[in-house]
Amino acid sequence: xxxxxxxxxxxxxxxxxxxxxxxxxxxxxxxxxxxxxxxxxxxxxxxxxxxxxxxxxxxxxxxxxxxxxxxxxxxxxxxxxxxxxxxxxxxxxxxxxxxxxxxxxxxxxxxxxxxxxxxxxxxxxxxxxxxxxxxxxxxxxx
Amino acid sequence: xxxxxxxxxxxxxxxxxxxxxxxxxxxxxxxxxxxxxxxxxxxxxxxxxxxxxxxxxxxxxxxxxxxxxxxxxxxxxxxxxxxxxxxxxxxxxxxxxxxxxxxxxxxxxxxxxxxxxxxxxxxxxxxxxxxxxxxxxxxxxx
DNA sequence: CAATACATTAGTAAATGACGCAACTTTAAA
DNA sequence: TTTAAAGTTGCGTCATTTACTAATGTATTG
Numbered sequence: 001x002x003x004x005x006x007x008x009x010x011x012x013x014x015x016x017x018x019x020x021x022x023x024x025x026x027x028x029x030x031x032x033x034x035x036x037x038x039x040x041x042x043x044x045x046x047x048x049x050x051x052x053x054x055x056x057x058x059x060x061x062x063x064x065x066x067x068x069x070x071x072x073x074x075x076x077x078x079x080x081x082x083x084x085x086x087x088x089x090x091x092x093x094x095x096x097x098x099x100x101x102x103x104x105x106x107x108x109x110x111x112x113x114x115x116x117x118x119x120x121x122x123x124x125x126x127x128x129x130x131x132x133x134x135x136x137x138x139x140x141x142x
Numbered sequence: 143x144x145x146x147x148x149x150x151x152x153x154x155x156x157x158x159x160x161x162x163x164x165x166x167x168x169x170x171x172x173x174x175x176x177x178x179x180x181x182x183x184x185x186x187x188x189x190x191x192x193x194x195x196x197x198x199x200x201x202x203x204x205x206x207x208x209x210x211x212x213x214x215x216x217x218x219x220x221x222x223x224x225x226x227x228x229x230x231x232x233x234x235x236x237x238x239x240x241x242x243x244x245x246x247x248x249x250x251x252x253x254x255x256x257x258x259x260x261x262x263x264x265x266x267x268x269x270x271x272x273x274x275x276x277x278x279x280x281x282x283x284x
Numbered sequence: 285c286a287a288t289a290c291a292t293t294a295g296t297a298a299a300t301g302a303c304g305c306a307a308c309t310t311t312a313a314a
Numbered sequence: 315t316t317t318a319a320a321g322t323t324g325c326g327t328c329a330t331t332t333a334c335t336a337a338t339g340t341a342t343t344g
Contacts, residue, residue: 001143001227003250005235005302011249015242028320036240042303048322061311062319077249085143090232090257093147098178100157100271107153107219107264108145111257115232118256122249129242144300147333171290184334190291202290203342291340300331309322314315 007084010046012036014080015127017056018072026065046084053083072124078116088112089119149226152188154178156222157269159198160214168207188226195225214266220258230254231261 013032020027029047033040047066050056057069068075081089090112092105155174162169171189175182189208192198199211210217223231232254234247 001146001232003232003234004143008235008243008246008250009240011246012240012242015245019242030320036242037238038240039304041305044321045303045323058321059311060309060321061313062317063312064310064320066321077253090143090145092145093150096179098151098154098180100154100161100178100269101150103157103269103271104150104153107269108150110264111219111260114260115253115257118253122252127242127245127249129245181335183336186290187292187334193291200290201342202288202340204288205343206289206341208290286344288343289341292338294335294337296333296335298332298334300329302329303327305324305326307323307325310320312317312319314317 001090004085006046006049007081009036009038009043010050010080010084011077011127013043013046014050014055014068014075014124015129017066017068018075018124019128021068021072024067026059026063026067028065032066050080050083053079055079055083068124072128075124076120077122078119081116081119089115143232146227148188148191149223151178151180151185152192152222152226153219153269155185155188156192156197156210156217156266157271159208159210160217160266161270163210163214166209168201168205168209170207174208192222192225195221197221197225210266214270217266218262219264220261223258223261231257 013036016032016035017027029040029044032047033043036043047056047058051058051066055069055075056066058064058066078089088109090108092108155178158174158177159169171182171186174189175185178185189198189200193200193208197211197217198208200206200208220231230251232250234250
């Protein structure tokens with residue numbers, strides 16, 4: 001099972017927004033797209049989904065952009081995954097009503113719960129990319 | 143993320159084999175396929191994968207069939223999933239080397255570990271379908 | 285050796301995923 | 315108030331994956 005790229009991109013762009021959350025400035029799609037190596041038009045689709053889920057806020061018009069709707073420590077992987085994939089992270093397929101289908105389905109529900117629980121313990125704070133010194137600076141003051 | 147049907151079918155057919163493990167008889171593809179509502183030819187592909195993973199044993203030729211390679215309580219969901227999907231249950235996509243890609247990938251590795259851990263706690267014994275009385279019998283002695 | 289049952293491989297149709305594109309709306313700034 | 319920057323929306327499309335079907339091969343038993 002591959003994690004859908006859209007979900008991964010969502011995590012990445014949210015991590016970007018988290019890294020400048022303190023400053024309070026909006027970030028423009030163009031810049032975010034460049035940082036993550038995506039086309040702006042495509043990234044917008046992801047950001048739209050995240051906005052509808054209430055994870056980011058957008059400002060339209062000139063000097064518009066995006067920012068996190070809440071504190072990064074308050075946005076979990078579980079919420080992101082739910083926003084991008086709907087209901088449950090992993091769900092048993094409809095199947096064909098086989099004899100033991102019901103038991104199998106129930107088992108995977110439990111797996112999904114364990115997964116969601118772990119996702120709830122990871123926040124955007126855990127995803128913020130480490131500071132990389134620009135060229136010319138070979139030291140950093142923490 | 144939908145659990146691939148192949149993986150679900152694998153769980154189902156293994157549950158079937160588990161339900162008659164005590165008897166020690168082999169089960170034929172034809173019968174198993176009927177019980178799970180699949181075409182025999184298709185089910186064979188799944189069983190072949192499970193055999194290569196060492197979860198079932200097959201006997202060819204007349205009176206051939208399949209049986210579990212080990213005790214049902216000793217075969218976990220984790221093994222089944224690994225057999226069907228390879229390495230890790232959920233894996234971060236290759237992506238495009240975005241700025242925060244590495245952190246995101248690491249986070250999902252943790253989620254995968256939590257998932258695998260839970261899967262390791264579910265065995266075929268937990269998947270055995272409950273006994274359903276045949277028509278005519280409206281009671282069961284436990 | 286013939287019947288039976290598993291094994292393997294190739295092929296295909298449908299669904300899904302990952303985008304690109306274009307036309308529209310909103311809003312800050314000149 | 316005009317204008318242009320920037321977000322919004324929906325459609326289209328190409329490639330990949332999935333879920334099979336089918337045909338042919340191989341082993342085992344009587």
